[in-house]
Amino acid sequence: MIYSFAPIADENSEILILGSIPGGESLRKRQYYGFDKNSFWKILFYLFGEDFRQDYKDKTEFLLRKRVALWDVIKSCERKGSLDSNIKNVTVNDFHSFFRCYTNIKHVFFNGRTAYNLFNRYIGFEFENLTFTYLGSTSPAHAVAFLQKINDWKKILRH
Numbered sequence: 001m002i003y004s005f006a007p008i009a010d011e012n013s014e015i016l017i018l019g020s021i022p023g024g025e026s027l028r029k030r031q032y033y034g035f036d037k038n039s040f041w042k043i044l045f046y047l048f049g050e051d052f053r054q055d056y057k058d059k060t061e062f063l064l065r066k067r068v069a070l071w072d073v074i075k076s077c078e079r080k081g082s083l084d085s086n087i088k089n090v091t092v093n094d095f096h097s098f099f100r101c102y103t104n105i106k107h108v109f110f111n112g113r114t115a116y117n118l119f120n121r122y123i124g125f126e127f128e129n130l131t132f133t134y135l136g137s138t139s140p141a142h143a144v145a146f147l148q149k150i151n152d153w154k155k156i157l158r159h
Contacts, residue, residue, distance in 0.1 A: 002027060003076045004093065008060050009069035009102050015159055016105050020084050020114040021074040023139075031056045032070055033138070039146060040111065040138040043153050044068070068156075069105060071098070073118045084114035092122040099127060106130060107159040112137030131159075 004021050019032070026034035033040035034056075041059055045052040048066050053059060063070055075093045079086045099105060108130055110116035116134045119125075125132050136144055136152045 001076055001078055001089075004072040004074055005030070005032060007069060007071035007093075007098065008032065008063055009071070009098075009105075010064050011102070012064070012067050012104060013069035013102050014067040014104050014106055015156060016069040016071065016102075016108045017111055017156075018108060018115045018119065019070075019072045019111045020087065020118060021072050021077060021079070024081065029056075035140075037140040038138050039140075039149055042146075043138060043150055046150060047153060047157060067104075069102060073115050073122070084112070087114070090118065090122065092118065095119075095123050095127075099130070108132045109156060110134050112139065 002021065009016070022032065023035055023038075025036075026032060028034070042052055044066075045062070048062075050062065053062070071093065073092055074087070074090055076091045078088045106129060108119075110119065110133070113134070114137075119132075133155055135155065136149055138149060138153075
């Protein structure tokens with residue numbers, strides 16, 4: 001059984017980005033998107049016009065400065081390896097409590113199809129005052145050019 005991390009969020013967060021659950025390298029490092037080949041952090045620093053930083057504390061502080069929260073749909077599951085296609089026996093996080101706590105969040109973005117589909121299946125989109133948007137995955141398994149990923153993720157800047 002593997003477990004996701006606590007959310008990165010504060011009372012100023014206006015956007016929530018949801019992944020499925022951390023991969024093996026991220027779990028080992030205890031960091032969201034800890035696998036160096038995942039383009040999540042590079043895309044966000046680029047979009048917000050800041051120089052990329054390696055330090056994880058700098059990354060989390062950057063998110064909060066930009067009013068971006070980060071979490072995963074899955075609270076716990078079984079998975080061999082790091083591929084989302086191997087996820088089984090899912091327990092999801094408590095989003096009703098989360099959205100009651102972080103009332104400034106108005107837009108939810110999904111990092112990849114798995115996160116979007118799991119949220120739809122287990123939670124649903126029936127939340128007042130929230131907008132939901134699917135984004136292509138930042139995972140290296142999602143074989144799309146970096147610039148194409150950036151163009152897709154520019155949707156965040158409109159919110």
